[in-house]
Structures are given as C-alpha cells and as structure tokens.
Amino acid sequence: MGARTPLYQEHVNLGAKVVDFAGWEMPLHYGSQVEEHYKVRGDAGMFDVSHMTFVDLSGGRAREFLRHLLANNVDRLQQPGRALYTCMLNEQGGVIDDLIVYFLDEMRFRMVVNAGTHDKDMAWIVQQAAAFEIDVKELTDVALIAVQGPAARDKVHLRLSPSAREKAEALAPFNAVEVGGLFISRTGYTGEDGYEVMVPQAQAVEFWRGLLESGVNPIGLGARDTLRLEAGMNLYGADMDENITPLEAGLRWTVAWEPEDRNFIGREALKAQYNATPSRKLVGLILDDRGVLRGHQRVIVDGEAVGEVTSGSFSPILGKAIAFARVPYEVEGSVLVEMRGKQLPARVVKPPFVRHGKACFE
Amino acid sequence: MSNAPSHLKYTKSHEWVESMLDDTYRIGISDHAQDLLGDMVFIELPEVGQALSASDECAVVESVKAASDVYSPLSGEVLEVNEALVESPDLVNRDPYVDGWLFTIKASDAGELDELLTADQYIELSSDDDH
Secondary structure (H helix, E strand, O other): OOEOOOOHHHHHHOOOEEEEEOOEEEEEEOOOHHHHHHHHHHOOEEEEOOOOEEEEEEOOOHHHHHHHHEOOOHHHOOOOOEEEEEEEEOOOOOEEEEEEEEEEEOOEEEEEEOOOOHHHHHHHHHHHHHHHOOEEEEOOOEEEEEEEOOOHHHHHHOOOOHHHHHHHHOOOOOEEEEEOOEEEEOOOOOOOOEEEEEEEHHHHHHHHHHHHHOOOEEOOHHHHHHHHHHOOOOOEOOOEOOOOOHHHOOOHHHOOOOOOOOOOOOHHHHHHHHHOOOOEEEEEEEEOOOOOOOOOOEEEEOOEEEEEEEEEEEEOOOOEEEEEEEEEOOOOOEEEEEEOOEEEEEEEEOOOOEEOOEEOOO | OOOOOOOOEEOOOOEEEEEOOOOEEEEEEOHHHHHHHOOEEEEEOOOOOOEEOOOOEEEEEEEOOOEEEEEOOOOEEEEEEOOHHHHOOOHHHHOOOOOOOOEEEEEOOHHHHHHOEOHHHHHHHHHOOOO
C-alpha cells in the first residue's frame, strides 16, 4: 500500500480510479479524464497535490543560501509572498528538480518540489544547507489543493473568511499570502488562472468539500498532465532530468546569468553552453494525423533518428496529439515520428499549445 | 466490477462477440477493457470486405493512456464497420456493448465459437488483472 494524502477517502468516495504515483495512491480520474480537462479549461477544477514536498528554509543566511542553490535568482523576490519558478542544478548543470520558491520574510523561504524526487531533493538541500546554518524543515502537516480554471478564483473566494478573501482578491499572479492558517498562492500547473491553497491537514477535508459544494470539479492526475502539456509546461523526469541542462529543456528563461558574481551550483558547467549554441533543444510537436504522441517515440529527420518525444498525449482542445521532443538545435519545420511501425509527420512549434482556454495552433 | 452481459461471448484479449442472424457476428471490446484503457481518442477500424482469420490484429483502439490492438475473435469477412466511432471514439467508453461496437463479420468457421468464453468465465479471468 502506498502513502495516502488526507483527501484519499474523498477521492475514493467520488469514484476515483486510484493509481500509484511516486509511491502515493492518487486519483488518475473520477470517470473521464477528457471531461475533467474541459472543466478546468472552461470552468473550475481542483487537484489534490498534497503528495508534493513542502520545505521551509529558515535562518539569517536563507537568501544567500538560495542564491547559491538555485539557477534562478531569489533576489528577484523582494516583496513578501513573491514566488519564483526555478531549477535546482547539480555541478554538471543537470536538473535535479524544478520547483517554486516563495519569499516569506528575510528569515524564511518556502519551496514546493516534486513528489517523485522527494528523497534526493531533501538529501541535496540538507547537504548544501549545512554551510549556511539553515534550518531545513519539511512541512508534513499540510495539504495542498490546486484550484484552476477561469472560474476558480471566484469559487475559492466563496470559501474564505472576509479578511482572507480580501487578501486573495488583491494577489497578483505568482504571489502568495499567509492568512488565517492558509497559504494562498496564485500559481498553478494548467495555464489557467487560479490558486494553490495550502491548508492544515486537519482542515483539508472540510475545505475540499466546501469547494465541491461551490461547484469546483475534482480533477485527477491524468488531466493534470494533459493540461500542463497544452500549457507548454515541462514535466520533471520526462522533459528534463539530471543529464539535461535547463538550456536543453526550453528553460533558458529560468537561468539568471546576471549578476556575474552569483556563483550558483551548475554555473561553471553551463557557461560554455550558455554562450554558444547548445547541441539539443526542446520543441513542441503537433501531429495532424490520427495517433497519439507518447514519450520515447523516435524523431526522424532525413531518414535518421535524431531525437525522441519526451512527453506527449492527446490535446482535447486541439483535438490532436501534442508533445515535447528533444531534437538537435537546428531542427525546424517538420519531422517524422515513429509510432507503431509507422512514421507520421509532425509540425515543430514553440509551446504553449493552448493559452487561456484557446488553441494557439490549428 | 465492470459488467459483462451474459448473452455475449468473450475472448481472453477482451473482445466481445454478439450473435446476429445468418452467421453474422458483431464485435467490440469489453467494459473491462475500456475501463482499463480510459478515454478513447482514436479508433482504427478494419476495411469492409477484409478477410480475417481468428486472432488477426484487425483494429486499434487508442486512448489517452495507450494504443491497444483488437484481435478478431472469429475468421470471416468484415461486413460493416461502426463509422460513428471515427467522430465519437468515446462511444466505446460510454456504451461498449451497444453503440460502441467496432465491426460485424460473416463467420466462415462456426466451430471457432466454441473457443470463446462465457460471461462468467470472462469475469473470472478479467478480475485477475484487477490488482
């Protein structure tokens, strides 16, 4: 039996198909993954993402530590509550994980990292923190509920106290606020507006049921994957890993090169790649033929296998298969993808595939 | 547990067979199979007139999760295919035994029917792969 979040029984009661995800028993869908996808794009859906790892870093040198640990620069965070998306690299410039870091106050930062990388992330963070006298504390008594979609914020507001509501309404994208025991963040992994709300475990069921009552649809991990793919967001372990640098994963924008004297882990290794052209890049693919792009399918150019699909699926909004693929830097236009003994043409595009519920491509 | 109507016959590879008139049989995939695969997004059907031998790969059902081959339970000639599935592959999810049928076949060897499973046998077999 795997680990269970405080909302496990809620998922079972709602008829979820439960699957193993990184050692957790999580809902894949509650009936139809595709219908759930549409609900998030058109209305509001909620995801139990309590299996993710939450880490608080405290100490007088917390900011200095994170300037060293992370490839993006936490000095971009000056207002309490500001969030930053970043990679955490190894010495070779490979991605140990991607994460969101929040600035709470000068003594305290919070990070949300992936569930599947929990053990190695914690070991790495603790190891690196030692020299900075940082207290690394994993939060194990909270649940995280992501509420996403055009109607998501309004529906969350219905469940908040007047003071919490006022603070949430005032939040700009990529900002968070601690209020009344909740940590409300205007972030997500779907390309839609919404919140990720951290609640004490003891209140998780009540909060979840309240959202359900306000008309928020429960959404499983299946739709979470197709939503993030349409939104052009990378999946750790598929689109990048420890042998891939952010520059080869479409994440150049997350590496803060200036100031030059910020010596973050992986900087030296990335230097050569940063100034020259990397040999590989991550692109979007669209398949106009019938079929579904899936991870590890081979990408063929001029009769030669030059790369592979890193993650792919069927896009409900485009009505076609879409994917990320890693290919040589010079590849553009179109490629062939090998699937089930056939080679089908795919268009090379720049993600996202869907923005604000609308297709970016035909 | 998914359902398996008792008037149908089944295969180990999760197809169902419904007896029609004059050695004609209608074929689809079971409720259990569609449940394992999840939302269907593309269905590839055989050609009308195509000659099939029992256990030939004759169709592909592709879901958000995986592509899966469909094997012909019987030998014979394909008479009709369910064109509605081209536009609405989700019919296989919503109604696997009626609107979600795949094709009909004119069977050439009635003896092959004896190889098929009854609903009870199929349920027993398919409950084994529910972990």
